[in-house]
Amino acid sequence: MKEENGALTDVVAELERAAGDGEVEVGHLIDALDERGYGPALAVLPLIELTPLGGIPGVPTLLALTLAIIVIRLLMGYDHFWAPDWLRRRKLSSERVKKSLEWLKPISHRIDAKLHERLSRFAGPAARKAAAIVILGLLLIVPPLEVVPFATSGPMIVIAVFGLGLLYRDGLLMLLGFIGSVAAVGAGIWGFTASGG
Structure with a gap:
């Protein structure tokens, strides 16, 4: 498996190639990410939720x-995804996937230009495990938040921050992810309560 230091732009391009034409199975996209490791997967998949594809109910x-x-x-502790x-086998429209990735390209260029390795002790194995536990907690609140417009974006942005922290070994981003997770949960609870859920 490749090191988790590949450029985000390259990951987006790899997913674009995997999308093919017509329809694409989720498995093909997972396999494309698997070549690059956990950081890119945790960075790119949550960002997809912010694209037009994320507006489709159930996505x-x-x-x-x-x-x-x-x-x-x-x-x-596994090296590969499953x-x-x-x-x-779940299928998505290749055109919609490609449009979403096209939307991500300029963002990925800006991220690649700004992020780099720093405070790497906060992006080590212990921080990685702690982040994984926090991410699981954030993912639990996503399905009920689908009833509130745009509410799923908060947890997904925080997960993307963790993913980018892992991808670039950026400890500052990892710390921001831990802080952001508290804010995302609070905002999610408030939004869900305000909507009468």
Whole structure:
């Protein structure tokens, strides 16, 4: 498996190639991410929720489920991703996936230009495990938040921050992820309560 220091732009391009034409199975996208490790998966998949694809009902929950399986594998110490066949066979429109990735390209260029390794002790194995536990907690609140417009974006942004922290070995981002997780949970509870859920 490649080191988790590949440029985010390269990861987006790899997913674009994997999307193909017509329809793409979730399994093909997972396999494309598997080549690059946990950091890129935890950075890119949550960002997809912020694209037009994330506005489709059920997609945030599908992303949350996929991410949860990946994070559990991370906690268990596996090098490679795994997903059940029913999830791998789930199909998405290639055109919609490509449009979402196209939307991400300028963002990925800016991120690549700004982020780098720093405070790496906060991005080490212990921080990685702690982040995985926090991410699982955030993913649990995504499905119920789907009833509140845009509410799933908060947890997904925080998960993406953790993913970028792992991708670039950026301890500052990891610390921001821990702080942001508290804010995301608070905002999610408030939004869910305010909507009458």
